Amino acid sequence: MVQLRKVLLTIIFLTGFILKIAAQDNAIINKISFTGIDTLGKETLLKQMNTKARPFTGKMTFWKKSARFSSFTFEEDILKLKKYYQQNGFLDASIPYDIVPNKNNKKVNITIHIKKGNPVLIGEIKYLMQKNTETKKILDSITTIIPIQPGMLFQDEKIIAAEKLIREKFSKKGYPLVKVEKNIFLNEKLRVANINFTINTGNKSYFGRINLKGITLIDSTYIRKHIEIKKGDNFSQVKIEKTQEELFDMNLFRYVTIRAMMDSVEQDAIPISIHIKELPRWSLKVGAGYGTEDKVRTSILLKRLNFLGGGRTLIIKGEQSYFTPLSIESKFIQPDIWTKNLDLILNPYFSREREDSYKVDRLGTSVTLQKELSKKSAAYISYTFGKDNVDLSKSKSSLSIEEADKLNHNKSGITFGYNKNTTNDIFSPTKGWKYEGTLTYMGIGFNSQFHYYKIMTEIDYFQKLGKNVVFAGKLKTGVINPTQGDSQTPIEDRFLMGGALSLRGWGRNQISPINESGSKLGGNSMLESSAELRFPLYGIFSGTAFADLGNSWFNPWEFKPNQLNYDAGLGLRVKTPVGPIRVDVASPLFEGKFETQFFITIGHAF
Incomplete structure (x- = not known):
């Protein structure tokens, strides 16, 4: 009778307890907190749970449903947490909790108390196998990097990782048929687990x-x-x-x-x-789009793989936009010309370009040797010969006879380049960096009228801040310096700044030294830097807050920090398979007035 009474009281207590928890179903989860955590962090524990608290933004994210409490889901989460602690060496863990509603029972605060108990540590680790000189060497290399050592907390995840590491190392060294078996011996009194790995390498393959x-x-x-x-x-x-x-x-x-x-x-x-x-031998891609700078733009790309055999490639490309009314080029790529990963590229081209102060037609060809140094870096040397026809009729400046003679001029020069890219994504990187540097010398024979060198460097850096925010930074510099007694450099090769890919508080190429008539001359020195914070908004939408600085100066090697231009702005990104659609709004800073520039284009600014 007494025993029956105890059973009934237990049933009544559990029923009341469950009903009390269930009474909070559908309430908004205002906060989830933990006590007693020191080994595993709060964020780690929350990842194990399906029960989620309302985000800090709360009512600001009105389009998202508020997290609601479910007694069934929460009980499952408590069991998951207990199992997670057991997998991490706390076999006697218990996890009580408190659920506190507000006055009208519409919101609840949850406090989870972690009572993990004494941990189980790793004791002796043995590797049982028939050894020879080679297998012993492989095993010795494994024991120096294996993720478990005596005295460490016993964690299932690391034991599995150790087993996988042993298997992979032997497989990579010529033993693909290796078999690894682990045996764990728990001493509950000493709270120690001894581990034996039995390794059967099989024959060398x-x-x-x-x-x-x-x-x-x-x-x-x-x-x-x-x-x-x-x-x-x-x-x-x-x-x-x-x-x-x-x-x-x-x-x-x-x-x-x-x-x-x-x-x-x-x-x-x-x-x-x-x-x-x-892949198909022939492929054709036709594209069209719109940007606030280029207006309507169109492109066509014709590619022929294995052209003339030997893995050679022929590419013919045409583009048209407002600032480039016509651009046609072809590329013939001969891979592995003398050694593997050394490519020869022949690139004839014609382009017609227009800027505020000039128009230019470029006709020429380049021959490039490009060497892939690694999967992330390459270097190249390129010789270019071409003829530029420059039209300064849009400029208000008068020209001397000597200057007018140089409007149509030959160019002959050599370029050295190096690039490296360690980022983790082509379109939207969240970590890593990119570097690109070139050194060009123009004026090598063939009646080349201009003699100068040009140096360009750019470094882009990406770093994740917290869970979803990414910092992106850019530093870009350039110098053009005349040589062999020349007094000037060609206007079409100088630096113009501003626009969707530069200082976004100004229109395209609006930052430049000017002459007495107000015509843009282009700079022989430039410095530019940008910083962005990129963050998610909802679904395919993300945002950015950015700031840019920079300027171009007429004299080579002239960098004046007190003459830098600054801007700041906000942007919206829409994720697509070909890169993000970008909308940016920016305004100059410290200019005494508020004016905005608006840009729509494809791809990040850097």
């Missing part, structure tokens, strides 16, 4: 025959130059992955798959099957 499938047009000899794996070499998963990347980066294939035929091993030799699908 080698690459067997290499079968190339799917080729229809491209010469297999050319493709095999980019295959890192050779028959008889030690088996290496790293080489397989590198080969797949190398083949895909040739830009000739729709896909590349490489499979190690583990079911066809013969005398420790593993056959390799490489299956490729070629």
Whole structure:
């Protein structure tokens, strides 16, 4: 009878407790807080839960539904938290909580009390395997980087990671059939877990025959130059992955798959099957768009892959916009001309450009040798010969006979360039940096009328701040300096600043030294810097707050900080498959009046 009474009282208590929790269902979750946390952080714990508190912005984000309390979901979350603590070495963790409603029961504050108990630590770690000189060396290299050590907190995640690391290291060193088994021995009294890893490496394996499938047009000899794996070499998963990347980066294939035929091993030799699908030989892209600077712009791109065989590429490109009424160029790319990843690029071109002070027709060609130094960096040397016809009829300045003779002039010069990109995304990077630098010398023979050198450098930096905010910064400098006694540089190669990709508080190319008639001369020195905070808004929409500074000066190597121009503004970004649509509004600072510039274009400013 007494026992029955205890059971009934327990049932009544639990029922009342559950009803009390359920009574808060559908209330707005105002706040979730924790007590007793010191090992695992609050953000980490919140990620384990489906129950979410109302964001700090609250009513400001009126388009989002407020987080509502669900007793079922919350009980599931408590179980998840307890399991999460057990996985992280706290086997006796208990997690009581308090749910406190406001006066009208429309909102609740939740306090979760973490009582984790004594932790379980890692004790002795043993690696059981038949060793030879090579396998011992591999194992020794593993033990120096393995994520678990005696005395550390016992965490399931790190134990699994250690097992995976052992398997991967042996596989990459020629033992792809390795098997790893872990055994855990818990001493509850000492709160210590001893771990044994039993490693069966299997026999050392080698690459067997290499079968190339799917080729229809491209010469297999050319493709095999980019295959890192050779028959008889030690088996290496790293080489397989590198080969797949190398083949895909040739830009000739729709896909590349490489499979190690583990079911066809013969005398420790593993056959390799490489299956490729070629891209179409001809492709045509036509584009049209609108920007506040270029107005209506159109483009056409015709590409011919494997042109004349040997993986060569022919590209013909045409563009038209307000500031570039006509641009036509072609590129003939000869890959691996003398060595792998050294490309020869022949690039004839014609363009017609117009600015406020001049118009220019450019006709010429360049020959470039470009070397890929790594997947993230490249260097090149380029020789250019061309003829520029400059029209200064829009300018109000008068010209001497000597100056007029130079309006139509030959150019012959050489450019050295280097670029590196460590960012994590092409369109919207959140970390990493980009660098691009060029050094050009003009005036090498062929009756080149101008003699000068030009240096350009740009560094872009991206860093995530907190969870969703990204800081982006840019620093850009340039100098043009006449040589061999020349007194000036060609106006069409000088620096003009302002616009959607420059100082956004001014219109396109509106920042420039001017003459006595007010015509823009262009600068021989320039300095420009920008800073942006990029943050999400809702769905595909994000925003930015930015500031720009910079100026251009007429004299080479002239940088005057007291003459810098400043602007600030706000922007909206709309994510698309080809990059963000960008809307920016900016105004100059310290100019004594408020004037705005408005830009619509594609892609980030940098």
